[in-house]
Structure formats: structure tokens, C-alpha cells
Amino acid sequence: MQFNTYPFLFVFLPLTLTLFWADRGPRWRMASLVAASYAFYFYWDYLEGLKGGFTALLVGSTAVNYFAGKAMVRLLPDQHRKRKLLLIGPIALNLTVLAVCKYAVFAWGIAGDLLGAVGGGMLPQLEIILPIGISFYTFEAISYIVDVYYQATKPAPSFLEYACFISMFPREISGPIVRYSDLEEQFVEKRAGGWRKPDWRQINVGLMLLTMGMAKKVLVADRIAEVINPIWNGMSSGGVASAPCAWAAVLGYTFQLYFDFSGYSDMAVGLGHFFGMRLPQNFNSPYKATDARDFWRRWHMTLSAWLRDYLYIPLGGNRTGHRARNVMITMLLGGLWHGAAWQFVMWGGWHGLLLIAYRILRDRRWMPSDENPVARFFNRQMMFFWVIIGWVLFRSPNLQTAAGVFRMLAGIGPDGQPLSIRLPGWYFPAVVACWLWCNVAPNSFEVAYRAKHRAVYAVLAGVVLAVCVFYFGSKTDFLYFQF
Amino acid sequence: MKASSQRFARLFFLSFAFVWLGVATVHILGNPDGLFSSPIVPSHGDRSWKTRRLLALRSEGNSPQIVILGSSRLMQMSPYQIQAITGRRTFNYAVQGATPLEMLAELKFLLRSDIKPELLIIGLDDRAMLGMYNHWLGRMVSDHHILRELPQSLQIRLWGKAITQIRFSSTPRALRNLFVKPGLPPVSPRKAQAFLCDNGYRVRSNLSWSRQVRPGEFDRRRSQFAQPNALMAVNLPGQVALDEYQVQSLYKLLKLARQHDIRVKLVVTPTRTATGTAVQADPAKVLIDQFLRGLRSRCRKLGVEYYDLRLIESFAGDVREFWDGVHPTPANHARIVNCLFGLQPDTRHRKVPSEVSLIRRPPLVNSLNTW
Numbered sequence: 001m002q003f004n005t006y007p008f009l010f011v012f013l014p015l016t017l018t019l020f021w022a023d024r025g026p027r028w029r030m031a032s033l034v035a036a037s038y039a040f041y042f043y044w045d046y047l048e049g050l051k052g053g054f055t056a057l058l059v060g061s062t063a064v065n066y067f068a069g070k071a072m073v074r075l076l077p078d079q080h081r082k083r084k085l086l087l088i089g090p091i092a093l094n095l096t097v098l099a100v101c102k103y104a105v106f107a108w109g110i111a112g113d114l115l116g117a118v119g120g121g122m123l124p125q126l127e128i129i130l131p132i133g134i135s136f137y138t139f140e141a142i143s144y145i146v147d148v149y150y151q152a153t154k155p156a157p158s159f160l161e162y163a164c165f166i167s168m169f170p171r172e173i174s175g176p177i178v179r180y181s182d183l184e185e186q187f188v189e190k191r192a193g194g195w196r197k198p199d200w201r202q203i204n205v206g207l208m209l210l211t212m213g214m215a216k217k218v219l220v221a222d223r224i225a226e227v228i229n230p231i232w233n234g235m236s237s238g239g240v241a242s243a244p245c246a247w248a249a250v251l252g253y254t255f256q257l258y259f260d261f262s263g264y265s266d267m268a269v270g271l272g273h274f275f276g277m278r279l280p281q282n283f284n285s286p287y288k289a290t291d292a293r294d295f296w297r298r299w300h301m302t303l304s305a306w307l308r309d310y311l312y313i314p315l316g317g318n319r320t321g322h323r324a325r326n327v328m329i330t331m332l333l334g335g336l337w338h339g340a341a342w343q344f345v346m347w348g349g350w351h352g353l354l355l356i357a358y359r360i361l362r363d364r365r366w367m368p369s370d371e372n373p374v375a376r377f378f379n380r381q382m383m384f385f386w387v388i389i390g391w392v393l394f395r396s397p398n399l400q401t402a403a404g405v406f407r408m409l410a411g412i413g414p415d416g417q418p419l420s421i422r423l424p425g426w427y428f429p430a431v432v433a434c435w436l437w438c439n440v441a442p443n444s445f446e447v448a449y450r451a452k453h454r455a456v457y458a459v460l461a462g463v464v465l466a467v468c469v470f471y472f473g474s475k476t477d478f479l480y481f482q483f
Numbered sequence: 484m485k486a487s488s489q490r491f492a493r494l495f496f497l498s499f500a501f502v503w504l505g506v507a508t509v510h511i512l513g514n515p516d517g518l519f520s521s522p523i524v525p526s527h528g529d530r531s532w533k534t535r536r537l538l539a540l541r542s543e544g545n546s547p548q549i550v551i552l553g554s555s556r557l558m559q560m561s562p563y564q565i566q567a568i569t570g571r572r573t574f575n576y577a578v579q580g581a582t583p584l585e586m587l588a589e590l591k592f593l594l595r596s597d598i599k600p601e602l603l604i605i606g607l608d609d610r611a612m613l614g615m616y617n618h619w620l621g622r623m624v625s626d627h628h629i630l631r632e633l634p635q636s637l638q639i640r641l642w643g644k645a646i647t648q649i650r651f652s653s654t655p656r657a658l659r660n661l662f663v664k665p666g667l668p669p670v671s672p673r674k675a676q677a678f679l680c681d682n683g684y685r686v687r688s689n690l691s692w693s694r695q696v697r698p699g700e701f702d703r704r705r706s707q708f709a710q711p712n713a714l715m716a717v718n719l720p721g722q723v724a725l726d727e728y729q730v731q732s733l734y735k736l737l738k739l740a741r742q743h744d745i746r747v748k749l750v751v752t753p754t755r756t757a758t759g760t761a762v763q764a765d766p767a768k769v770l771i772d773q774f775l776r777g778l779r780s781r782c783r784k785l786g787v788e789y790y791d792l793r794l795i796e797s798f799a800g801d802v803r804e805f806w807d808g809v810h811p812t813p814a815n816h817a818r819i820v821n822c823l824f825g826l827q828p829d830t831r832h833r834k835v836p837s838e839v840s841l842i843r844r845p846p847l848v849n850s851l852n853t854w
Contacts, residue, residue: 006643006647200488200489200491200492201488203488203492204488204491204492204495207491207492207495453487453488453491454491455490455491455494457491458490458491458492458494458495458498459494459495459498460498461495461498462494462495462496462497462498462499462500462501462502463498463499463502465495465499466498466499466500466501466502466503466506467502467651469503470503470506470649470650470651470654471651472647473647473648473649473650
């Protein structure tokens with residue numbers, strides 16, 4: 001069930017809110033949120049998954065990690081080995097499940113290619129349904145068990161609370177990637193009576209975020225997608241687009257991806273507010289970044305923080321003299337997290353190179369300082385350009401298509417059937433408007449949290465959300481659902 | 484702070500509700516996309532047009548004595564030919580995507596409106612029985628005469644579905660329609676894709692006309708559906724089940740007709756031979772065969788005449804006379820009708836106009852010039 005659907009907005013959400021805010025205590029609130037979250041997950045599982053199998057997987061993963069955390073804390077200080085087992089065991093289990101569900105087909109394909117290369121024949125086709133949200137909740141579970149191990153957080157006092165953390169439906173499917181420590185204090189506050197009555201100020205922030213997120217997704221991202229999807233489909237099927245058309249498709253995807261994913265994140269955070277929960281920000285105007293490090297502090301912030309804290313730093317970070325290696329490993333794996341395909345690995349590697357290169361440029365002062373506004377503008381646009389290059393890899397279904405698109409962008413298109421696609425008159429002004437929005441306008445968080453909640457904004461937001469609802473009929477899936 | 488915070492939320496919900504309800508109401512009344520049964524701007528789709536036509540015939544005292552029910556596969560079964568054979572006024576009430584559920588509602592409407600036919604010719608599609616037409620059910624919202632014959636819970640569900648199809652971009656047109664009823668776009672019969680005659684017969688004008696002037700194009704189109712791999716588009720998927728609701732609706736339809744002493748000819752509609760052959764090998768065929776065996780014996784008990792015309796040989800059809808994998812051309816429909824009335828398949832009848840003559844000289848009342 002996606003947020004931009006009638007069943008969600010008109011049935012599931014009102015019902016869940018009514019049950020949640022019924023005149024009961026904090027345990028009721030937590031239990032109803034968990035029940036709603038499992039129902040939310042089961043809805044997808046029943047229609048497109050394993051008719052409950054993947055929900056059982058989620059519950060199972062929740063139980064394993066919760067009880068491991070509980071057991072860890074009960075051990076004596078000198079029982080290091082057991083503690084380590086309770087750390088490694090669940091992590092290994094989490095990663096194994098993720099690997100099987102997400103990467104088995106990829107690995108099988110590589111094995112098949114290798115076998116074919118040595119004349120060993122063909123392997124049968126392998127098909128595995130990817131459980132929705134598994135990439136996200138696996139990382140959250142790993143962060144929990146690691147934090148408990150290093151005593152960065154106390155384990156959840158009850159299974160209910162841990163289940164609430166892992167399965168909370170606003171971010172169950174596509175993040176933000178939340179750590180237990182992000183919510184621990186909030187749970188304590190709620191248990192102490194913070195959930196007695198709705199906090200209307202928080203709800204208003206939620207309404208603003210939900211509306212802005214919905215508008216970004218439905219009115220911007222999906223409209224761009226309608227125009228560029230035929231071009232990408234054509235290029236992926238061997239068609240050759242002219243350079244302007246290819247650039248239109250690539251630029252369009254740059255904005256489509258941002259508005260789609262950040263729109264989803266805005267809605268997720270907004271929905272969290274309806275239940276009194278403050279979820280972390282996931283995007284902070286990433287196309288205003290002036291270098292690669294700045295970009296990764298603004299794009300999918302919760303993922304990049306997770307990679308930094310649970311992968312880059314344990315590898316040694318920048319302390320062991322292997323900074324470039326550690327950056328590269330982190331980014332390659334970060335790319336692989338997005339999808340089981342070489343183009344995602346290449347995309348991660350590309351950003352790894354950017355991080356390394358920009359670090360050198362900054363350290364040696366070979367690039368202008370951001371203090372100068374002209375230089376800052378130049379740095380921003382350069383970074384934007386490199387990011388666009390990376391999105392070509394991200395969007396292409398395979399490396400051959402990506403190579404072809406790069407050639408089309410350079411005006412030296414490969415051989416193939418020329419695509420004749422006419423772009424609508426509004427498209428280029430819309431792309432310019434998107435660029436301005438990303439470079440000049442405040443982002444949704446800045447608006448929702450800092451703007452005064454005036455009556456005119458309430459009316460405007462209500463009108464915008466109502467208009468968005470009428471575009472539900474022509475929706476596309478959230479792009480990050482596939483991860 | 485709390486009062487103003489609640490005020491913000493209240494204003495938000497009020498403006499949301501006002502705009503949403505307002506736009507929905509404008510669309511329901513202005514009906515720019517023909518989704519609804521608006522008193523101001525009726526839908527111009529085949530369903531509502533044919534229903535309005537039937538009511539007009541009834542008020543003229545010309546209620547049909549033979550009615551054809553079915554999906555698009557029967558929309559070109561010629562009432563002219565049936566009338567020439569039987570001498571009875573005939574109306575083709577087949578509509579796109581019709582399922583037994585919809586046909587039952589149509590019969591109830593006919594009976595309620597005192598349009599009781601002597602004979603019903605019902606076309607049964609295998610796909611309808613597998614629930615593959617259920618996405619067409621929402622179209623019934625455009626015809627309140629039929630919609631009200633459905634169970635209330637289904638009416639509400641279909642209404643909900645129709646509302647989700649509202650396109651915001653059509654709102655200006657919807658608003659305009661509230662004040663100025665739109666005229667029918669001026670389209671000549673030759674240029675139209677299709678149009679309906681006063682007796683409900685559907686003329687596929689663009690296909691028939693292009694066949695007349697560019698026969699090679701028709702042959703090329705037809706040849707696409709002769710290749711085995713093209714059949715996948717019309718082949719029945721392997722993992723399907725009978726839609727029990729449709730099955731029960733069909734039984735109720737037959738029973739209701741017989742209870743009112745209406746003769747029924749039930750026709751299982753044909754497909755191209757090659758499609759039929761491919762379907763023979765499909766696992767779904769086992770389901771259909773089993774179902775039809777039961778249906779045949781039920782028809783016998785009810786006194787319904789049952790015709791299994793899935794294979795072309797059963798009505799001496801011409802494999803070339805299909806527009807695609809499942810829609811017979813008028814030539815094959817003529818053979819089917821002859822078969823239903825016990826005549827030689829290639830019997831010709833006078834006073835049965837051809838498609839081209841209907842395109843050249845359409846009836847006075849047709850869907851191109853009448854709402």
C-alpha cells in the first residue's frame with residue numbers, strides 16, 4: 001500500500017489514527033501502531049509477496065534481534081565470547097537473509113556467465129521475490145545489535161517497543177533508516193505520559209511535510225516520469241536518442257529521483273509526526289552540495305550516516321592511512337545495497353572516486369573556496385554535473401545501456417534505431433524550475449519546521465493535497481521501493 | 484498555542500475536504516470523461532447510449548423482441564440479419580467488457596422497464612468467467628439504470644473506483660459542461676473509429692473502411708494474429724481460477740430469463756482456430772471445459788439452447804474473418820447467426836446492410852449524431 005493511494009489516505013490512515021489516539025494508555029498506542037504496521041506490510045505481502053511469508057520473515061527477524069539484544073545485556077562482563085557470538089550471529093543471519101533474497105539472483109547470474117564463458121552450458125533461471133523493505137530493516141536491525149553490543153544504547157525494554165521501532169509503517173518500506181537510539185528517548189518520554197494527548201503543533205508539521213512530500217512525488221516526480229520513461233525505455237531497447245533528448249532524459253531523471261525519494265521521506269517523517277514520533281531528516285537540499293562529502297551529508301542522510309558508522313569507521317575510517325581504500329569499499333558496498341547489478345556497484349564506485357578526488361582538491365586547495373559566492377555557485381554546479389553522470393549509471397538497466405547513453409549525451413550516439421520522441425512544450429521550463437527549486441528554495445524541512453503555521457498555509461496545504469489526490473490515478477511506484 | 488495549532492489542522496482538513504468534494508462533484512455533474520451517469524451531461528459510452536436508446540424505443544412503442552447480450556465479441560452480431568430471419572425487432576445490447584454480472588443487471592433493467600424480450604441471445608466469453616473482465620465493471624457507473632440493479636455494496640465499490648479515475652486536468656472542461664452542455668464532436672462515419680446504429684449494432688468504421696480501400700492492410704493486421712507467438716496476447720494465462728461470482732451471476736441470469744418465459748440461446752464465443760488450438764493446450768482450458776460441461780447440463784435442465792462455438796469449425800467459420808484473435812468480422816457473425824437459427828452457414832439474406840453501406844448511409848439515429 002503506497003502513501004499516494006486512496007486506500008491508504010482514505011481508509012488505512014484515518015482508521016489507524018482513530019485507533020491509535022483512542023482514549024487509552026501508552027501500551028495501547030504502541031500495540032496499535034505495531035498492529036497497523038504489520039497490517040501495512042501484510043497488505044503488500046498478500047498481494048505481491050508470499051501471502052504472509054515475508055511478514056513472518058519480518059517478525060522472525062524482529063524476534064531474533066530483540067532476544068539477542070536482551071541476552072547480551074544479561075551476560076556477565078567477562079563473558080566476552082558469548083557477547084561476541086550474540087553480536088556476530090544475528091548480524092550474520094540478517095546479512096544472509098538479505099543476501100539470499102536480494103543478491104542470490106545476481107550471484108547466480110555471474111556464476112552462469114562464468115560457466116558459459118568456460119563452455120559449461122547454461123544454468124536454469126532463478127527467480128526470487130525481493131521482500132519489500134528488507135534492505136532497510138536489515139540495516140536497522142544490524143545497527144541495533146551493534147549499538148547494544150557497544151552499549152551505545154540500552155536494549156528495548158519490551159518486544160513491543162522493539163517491534164514498534166523496526167516495523168513502524170511510515171518508514172517500514174523505504175526508510176529513513178532509523179536507529180533505535182533515535183527513538184529511545186522518545187519511547188521513554190511516551191511511556192512517561194508523552195502520548196497522553198496529540199501534540200497539535202507536531203501534527204501540523206506532519207501535515208505540512210505530508211503535503212509537500214505528496215506534491216513532490218505526485219505533481220513533480222510522476223509528471224517528469226511520464227515524459228522521460230519512454231525515452232529511457234527506448235534507449236534501453238537499443239534506440240538512439242539525440243543529444244538534447246538524452247540530456248532531457250538524464251536531467252529529468254536527476255529531478256525525478258530526488259523529488260520521488262525526498263517526497264517519500266517527507267511523507268514518512270510527516271506521518272511519524274501524526275503518531276507523536278520524530279523521525280530523522282533524510283534529505284537536506286542535496287543539489288546545493290559543493291563537493292562529494294557535502295553531497296553525502298545531504299543525500300539519503302540516514303544511509304550515509306549508517307555506512308559511515310557501521311562500515312567506514314569499523315574499517316578504520318581515515319585513521320589507519322587507508323582512507324581511500326576504506327572510502328572505496330564503503331561506497332562500492334553502498335552502491336551494491338541499492339541493487340544487485342553491476343551498474344549500482346559502478347555508481348557507488350563513481351561516488352567513491354568523487355569523495356577521494358574532492359578530498360584531495362580541498363586539502364590541496366586546488367578548488368575555490370565556498371566562501372566566495374561565485375565560487376560556491378561554480379562548485380555547486382560542478383558537483384551537480386558529477387552527480388548527474390552518476391545517475392546515468394543508476395538509471396540504466398545495465399552497463400551497455402549506460403555506455404550508450406553516455407555516447408548519446410556526448411552527441412556520438414551508438415548505431416541503432418533513432419528515437420523520435422517529441423518533448424512537451426512545458427518540459428524544459430519545468431526542468432529549469434526544478435533546478436531553481438533545488439538551488440534556491442528552502443527544502444521541506446526548513447519550511448515545515450521553521451515557517452509559522454499561518455491560516456493561509458493551512459488552506460494552501462489542504463488545497464494542494466486535495467489536488468494531489470486527483471493525480472493518484474496516474475501514479476508510479478516510489479523509485480526506492482525497488483531497493 | 485494549542486487553540487491556534489488545532490485551528491491550523493482544522494483549516495487544513497476543511498480546505499482539503501472542500502476542494503476534494505468540490506472537484507469530485509463538478510466531475511460527477513460535468514462528466515467530462517463520461518465516467519458517471521450525470522443528469523446534465525450523460526455519458527456517451529456504449530453502455531449508457533444503448534440504454535437510452537432502448538428507453539427511447541420503448542416510448543415509441545418499438546421495444547425489441549429479441550435482445551443480444553454479451554461483450555465486444557458480440558457487438559457486431561447483426562440485428563438486421565436476425566430481424567430478416569425472424570421478422571422480430573432486434574436490439575444488440577452487447578457492450579465492451581460485459582460480464583454475466585452486468586448481463587444479469589441488464590436483464591433486470593429490461594424487465595423493470597417493461598421491455599421483456601421473447602428471445603435472448605447471450606454471448607459467453609471464457610475470459611469473463613475467469614474474472615479477466617472485472618476491470619470493466621467500473622464502467623457501469625456511467626449508466627445508473629444498470630448500476631442500480633447491482634447489490635448495494637458493489638455499487639458503492641464501483642462508485643469509489645470511478646471517483647479514483649477522475650483526472651484533475653479535466654476539471655476546466657467539467658466546469659464548462661455545467662453551464663454549456665457539450666455538443667457531439669462532428670465526426671464523419673468514415674473518419675470515426677466506430678459508431679452505434681439505432682438498433683445497437685456496432686460499425687467498426689475505420690477498420691471496415693480501410694479494409695475496403697486498403698485490403699492489404701487488413702491482411703497484414705490479420706496475419707499478426709495467425710502466428711503462434713502473437714497468440715500470447717489472447718491466450719488464457721495458466722494460473723487462473725473461475726470467478727465464482729460471475730459463475731453464479733450467469734446461472735441467475737439464465738434462471739431469471741426462464742422464469743419469465745424468455746427463450747435463451749447461449750453462445751460460447753469463438754476465437755481464431757490457431758488461438759483455439761493454442762488455448763487447447765493451456766491449463767486454463769481444463770477449467771473452462773469442466774465449467775462448460777456443467778453449464779451444458781444446467782442449460783438442458785432450464786431449457787436453454789446451448790451452442791459451443793469456440794472452434795471455428797462448429798459454425799463453418801472462416802479463419803480469415805477475425806479482426807484480431809477474438810473479434811469475428813461481420814462475415815463470421817453472419818455464419819454464427821445462421822447457425823443459431825438452424826440455417827446453412829453461408830445463407831445470405833436480403834435487406835441486411837453491409838458495413839460499408841452503413842458507413843456510406845448511416846441510420847438517421849446513430850451515436851455520431853445522438854446523445
